[in-house]
Amino acid sequence: MTLSFLGAAGTVTGSKFLLEADDHRILVDAGLFQGEAAWRRRNWEPPPLDPSTVDAVVLTHAHLDHCGYLPVLAREGFAGQVICTADTARLAEIVLRDAAHLQEEEARWVRSTGLSKHERPRPLFDSADAEQAIALFRPVVRHQVIPLGGEFSAELFRAGHILGSSFAAITRGSTRLVFSGDLGRTDHPLLRAPEHPGRADHFVVESTYGSRQHHGHGGDELAGALDRTLRRGGVALLPAFAVDRTPMVLHEIQRLIRTGKVPDVPVYVDSPMALSALRVYQAALTATDTDFRDEAASDPEPFDPGKLQLVAGTEESRKLNDPSHPCILVSASGMATGGRVLHHLEHQLPLQRNSVVLTGYQVAGTRGRLLADGARSVKIHGRYIPVRAEIVNVQGFSAHADATQMIDWLRPSPPPRTVFVVHGEPHSAEALATRLREELAWNAVVPGYQEKVLVD
Numbered sequence: 389m390t391l392s393f394l395g396a397a398g399t400v401t402g403s404k405f406l407l408e409a410d411d412h413r414i415l416v417d418a419g420l421f422q423g424e425a426a427w428r429r430r431n432w433e434p435p436p437l438d439p440s441t442v443d444a445v446v447l448t449h450a451h452l453d454h455c456g457y458l459p460v461l462a463r464e465g466f467a468g469q470v471i472c473t474a475d476t477a478r479l480a481e482i483v484l485r486d487a488a489h490l491q492e493e494e495a496r497w498v499r500s501t502g503l504s505k506h507e508r509p510r511p512l513f514d515s516a517d518a519e520q521a522i523a524l525f526r527p528v529v530r531h532q533v534i535p536l537g538g539e540f541s542a543e544l545f546r547a548g549h550i551l552g553s554s555f556a557a558i559t560r561g562s563t564r565l566v567f568s569g570d571l572g573r574t575d576h577p578l579l580r581a582p583e584h585p586g587r588a589d590h591f592v593v594e595s596t597y598g599s600r601q602h603h604g605h606g607g608d609e610l611a612g613a614l615d616r617t618l619r620r621g622g623v624a625l626l627p628a629f630a631v632d633r634t635p636m637v638l639h640e641i642q643r644l645i646r647t648g649k650v651p652d653v654p655v656y657v658d659s660p661m662a663l664s665a666l667r668v669y670q671a672a673l674t675a676t677d678t679d680f681r682d683e684a685a686s687d688p689e690p691f692d693p694g695k696l697q698l699v700a701g702t703e704e705s706r707k708l709n710d711p712s713h714p715c716i717l718v719s720a721s722g723m724a725t726g727g728r729v730l731h732h733l734e735h736q737l738p739l740q741r742n743s744v745v746l747t748g749y750q751v752a753g754t755r756g757r758l759l760a761d762g763a764r765s766v767k768i769h770g771r772y773i774p775v776r777a778e779i780v781n782v783q784g785f786s787a788h789a790d791a792t793q794m795i796d797w798l799r800p801s802p803p804p805r806t807v808f809v810v811h812g813e814p815h816s817a818e819a820l821a822t823r824l825r826e827e828l829a830w831n832a833v834v835p836g837y838q839e840k841v842l843v844d
């Protein structure tokens with residue numbers, strides 16, 4: 389049996405891990421590369437495998453860097469099942485439809501402005517491709533062994549990263565591999581902690597925060613930024629991932645307003661995708677075996693800070709370009725790579741009284757990362773926009789385990805033959821691998837992009 393690292397090796401995005409044996413192929417995650425142009429270009433290259441020969445995809449969760457390549461695979465001939473939890477299926481449908489729509493719009497816009505280097509700019513995938521992928525979703529419950537083809541089987545476990553997220557154990561014969569997917573932290577304010585992985589012959593673990601420690605929860609940092617901005621009459625603009633981050637940020641704003649740490653101002657959520665995702669979160673609160681902690685599940689309105697206004701239409705959205713009062717504005721995408729947050733940035737960045745509060749990991753090469761790194765102007769819709777607003781990068785909202793939490797998660801397991809450290813910028817992956825060698829004496833390896841290893 390071989391394992392190939394077709395993405396999230398040397399970078400945090402593009403997760404794709406291929407297991408092959410006896411002419412059967414299982415792909416764990418099918419994510420898009422995001423951020424640096426050199427990585428994004430790889431989304432456009434011919435698929436690194438023949439999609440029609442893949443038996444099944446095991447999908448850990450609904451983030452685009454884990455599910456966003458599914459429409460390309462489906463269009464290019466993949467017709468197997470996509471195994472995931474029901475909540476992952478619900479959220480991934482929203483994510484893929486939105487991604488297709490944004491790309492179609494962007495291709496149209498680029499065509500109309502003549503800014504493209506390509507003669508006929510086209511989307512990487514369109515709505516029809518997304519629907520083709522969505523039709524392949526097969527929701528399963530966790531802790532159920534699912535036969536995948538050949539001698540392969542899969543089992544999902546709670547990962548506590550976003551709603552529905554799982555880590556996956558793939559078994560063939562007596563060999564068990566555990567893929568962490570994105571692993572949540574043990575102190576997520578809404579979600580229950582990750583389950584324990586048990587024994588594995590090989591682990592494949594993420595290292596987004598492989599060189600860092602979380603310090604607290606971001607609530608104080610957020611409170612300070614919101615309070616300062618609102619008191620000087622400004623708009624606090626929060627680019628937030630629609631899936632997970634928006635519900636989490638709303639929950640935190642609710643707490644800050646209830647405890648009087650932040651003035652009670654209108655909170656707008658301007659992202660059609662975030663509204664759809666919020667409905668999925670709301671419905672999942674009362675599910676049996678819910679992913680949510682008891683405190684969240686027993687709160688009738690855990691995502692409503694009080695004066696919550698959900699913005700659906702584009703006309704309403706445009707009105708927020710020039711709000712007449714201090715307010716909090718939450719909009720996607722979280723790394724400012726697309727979506728309605730772009731036109732809000734165009735209008736809010738040039739004004740000193742405002743702030744832009746980044747609430748998630750910012751991939752290198754994205755506008756969010758440029759802002760976090762102190763850019764004085766950023767290019768949006770073909771124009772350079774000056775950055776005069778206060779930029780606050782709240783680190784504490786991460787939905788990823790930090791290095792110590794990852795090591796604590798692995799520690800009770802018997803030593804595997806190998807632990808492959810993936811899904812991190814190179815220094816993060818190396819830092820986590822070094823700690824795994826030193827603290828657990830495990831055989832920790834950082835695989836290269838497209839590297840293939842034997843895992844029997």
Ligand SMILES: [Zn+2]
Nearest residue numbers: 449451549570
């Ligand atoms: Zn994720």
